Each structure stands twice: as C-alpha cells, then as structure tokens.
Amino acid sequence: MDNTPGGEQPLLTWSNVALALSFVAFDAVLSSAYRLGISSSLISAALRCIIQLSVMALVLEKIFKTQDPLGVAGLALLLNLLGTVEIVVNKCKRRHKYIFFSSFIAMLCATAPVSIIGTRFAMSIIPFWTPEQFIPIVGMLSGNSISAIVVSIDYVLKEFVENRDKIEVHLAFGGSRLEACRPVAKQALRLALTPMISQMSVIGMISIPGTMTGSILGGAPVAQAARLQMVLMFLISSVVVLSSIVATGSALMIVIDQDHRIRMDRIDSSKFILWKYKERLFEKLGEFGSSVLDRVRDPLHKRGQIRLGEQ
Known part of the structure; x- marks a missing residue:
C-alpha cells in the first residue's frame, strides 16, 4: 500500500484485498474445524463480492466519465x-x-x-x-x-x-x-x-x-x-x-x-x-x-x- 502525498487516502492494490480476504479464509477454516456448515457460504459470498464490486467499478468509471x-x-x-x-x-x-x-x-x-x-x-x-x-x-x-x-x-x-x-x-x-x-x-x-x-x-x-x-x-x-x-x-x-x-x-x-x-x-x-x-x-x-x-x-x-x- 503506497501513501499518496498531501495526506490523501492511501492507494489500495490487489495485495491489500488478498490480505483482507485472508481473514475470511481463516473464518472459513474455523467453520470447517467446528463443522458449522458455513465455510462454503463464506467463500462463495466473498468471491461474489470481489466479482460484483470489480464489475461495478468498471461500469461506474465509464458512467462517471460520460456524465450521461x-x-x-x-x-x-x-x-x-x-x-x-x-x-x-x-x-x-x-x-x-x-x-x-x-x-x-x-x-x-x-x-x-x-x-x-x-x-x-x-x-x-x-x-x-x-x-x-x-x-x-x-x-x-x-x-x-x-x-x-x-x-x-x-x-x-x-x-x-x-x-x-x-x-x-x-x-x-x-x-x-x-x-x-x-x-x-x-x-x-x-x-x-x-x-x-x-x-x-x-x-x-x-x-x-x-x-x-x-x-x-x-x-x-x-x-x-x-x-x-x-x-x-x-x-x-x-x-x-x-x-x-x-x-x-x-x-x-x-x-x-x-x-x-x-x-x-x-x-x-x-x-x-x-x-x-x-x-x-x-x-x-x-x-x-x-x-x-x-x-x-x-x-x-x-x-x-x-x-x-x-x-
């Protein structure tokens, strides 16, 4: 994560996303260890989150540029x-x-x-x-x-x-x-x-x-x-x-x-x-x-x- 000048919000990369995702993966491992039955739901929800937000970012970027x-x-x-x-x-x-x-x-x-x-x-x-x-x-x-x-x-x-x-x-x-x-x-x-x-x-x-x-x-x-x-x-x-x-x-x-x-x-x-x-x-x-x-x-x-x- 790189700090931008002027006290602005730091730029996030996919490595930052992967690090945050590791917490969800850890929760999924605990769920499997205790047989809670929600590990697959956690992983699928996290993957859906990544895909949906990535697509939304691309769509929003185009709409923000066109102002249509x-x-x-x-x-x-x-x-x-x-x-x-x-x-x-x-x-x-x-x-x-x-x-x-x-x-x-x-x-x-x-x-x-x-x-x-x-x-x-x-x-x-x-x-x-x-x-x-x-x-x-x-x-x-x-x-x-x-x-x-x-x-x-x-x-x-x-x-x-x-x-x-x-x-x-x-x-x-x-x-x-x-x-x-x-x-x-x-x-x-x-x-x-x-x-x-x-x-x-x-x-x-x-x-x-x-x-x-x-x-x-x-x-x-x-x-x-x-x-x-x-x-x-x-x-x-x-x-x-x-x-x-x-x-x-x-x-x-x-x-x-x-x-x-x-x-x-x-x-x-x-x-x-x-x-x-x-x-x-x-x-x-x-x-x-x-x-x-x-x-x-x-x-x-x-x-x-x-x-x-x-x-």
Whole structure:
C-alpha cells in the first residue's frame, strides 16, 4: 500500500484485498474445524463480492466519465432489478405467484422518489442525477430494502402455510381480507423494520457507520460527515418502510383474492428452479465421478488379485 502525498487516502492494490480476504479464509477454516456448515457460504459470498464490486467499478468509471443521465437512470433501474433477482432467487424461502413483479414495484416505488427528492433537496445536489452521488445513494437504498422485503414476505407466507386456520376463522365469520390480514401485516412489518429502527437508535453512540467512516477517511470534516450520515440514514429508513409496506400488502392481496378466499395454490415453498437444476447438475457430476473412479479401481483391483495369485 503506497501513501499518496498531501495526506490523501492511501492507494489500495490487489495485495491489500488478498490480505483482507485472508481473514475470511481463516473464518472459513474455523467453520470447517467446528463443522458449522458455513465455510462454503463464506467463500462463495466473498468471491461474489470481489466479482460484483470489480464489475461495478468498471461500469461506474465509464458512467462517471460520460456524465450521461440516461446511463445513470439505466444503472439505477438495473440496481433495483438485480435487487429483485436477489430477493426472489437467493433470499426468500417461500414465494408467491407474482413475487418478482411485486418486489420490483416495491423497490422501485420506494427508491425512485426518495433518491430523487433526497439528493436534490436533502443533500442539495444539482443536478440530482450527478453520477458520483446519485448512483451510490440508489445502491444503498435498494440494498437496505432487500432484507426488509424478504423478512416481510417470508413471514406473511409462513403464516398462511403454518397458521392458515386463524386467518380462515376471520374470513368464515364475515371478516374482509383486510380485517383478516391486519394482524399478519402488523407482525410482518414489525419484524422487517426492527433491525432498521435498532440500527438508527444506536448509530453514532455505539457504532460509527460506514458512510461517516468513509467520509472521514476521505478527508471530509467530521461534522459534515456526521450530517451526511444523518441524511442517508433517514433516507434509508424511509425506503425500508415504504418498500416493506408495498411488498407486504402485495403479498397479502395476492394470497387472498378479491372473493376473500385463501389461494394456497399461489404459494410456492419449493426451492427456486435454478437451484433444482444446480442440485441435479451436482448429482450428475457426482455420479460421473463415481463411475470414473470405479472404472479406474476395477483394473487395479484385478491386477492386485492376479499378482497375489502368482505369488
């Protein structure tokens, strides 16, 4: 790591990244030693982190040079789309029929207005689509909304699968789907919003958040870094609340139709189709590897028997 003149932030090389990655590798070794079953997840997540950030750096570098508003809008839309894919493919244990569309709308309806109004008025950035500020803000907003959407959807679908009778009682006694779903919606939103509320309540006193730390490392005044963190935290909290409400409401309206009937056929508790093909692929590879080993072992075994017979 080379120190740049003028007290600027030091330049980082791939050797610095490799050194930081060694800590994750050490954690993976400990996981394997104690048989925690998370070593592969740690390594795969770290590799995904390297690949995704490297690609994002190349894309951002081009957009920063061109200063094209259409490119900024396209990348912001892509971030929301990738966040939706992460929700549907990797995060949600259960999915409803229109989960991709509803999750994408939930993220877009929250991140688009908050990011535009927040950057223009709360952060006084003119124009608001300035790539260096707007794209990182959209990334933070969409990234923080993913976990909240996943928690809310998972809880809603879990209640319909495991506690369907409670909801059916409300509907059987003439209650509307709004009345029957209100307790489920309240608890789903509480679970989804609790981490964000807890983070906002302890920020600054117990933990120094990443944005403030990055601003200080970049040479910004501490007071300015603190105010920037406040603005971003309030923007994030608003996006988390809005996206969770939209996702929860959409899930409830899909699972209970307009005739106030519970549609269990719209809930899918199986693994995502890509992971099914992945498991089948690994099974085929395992079978192929076993057959190859058997073909190698059989001649060796026969040769060993012949030599023992000759002796």
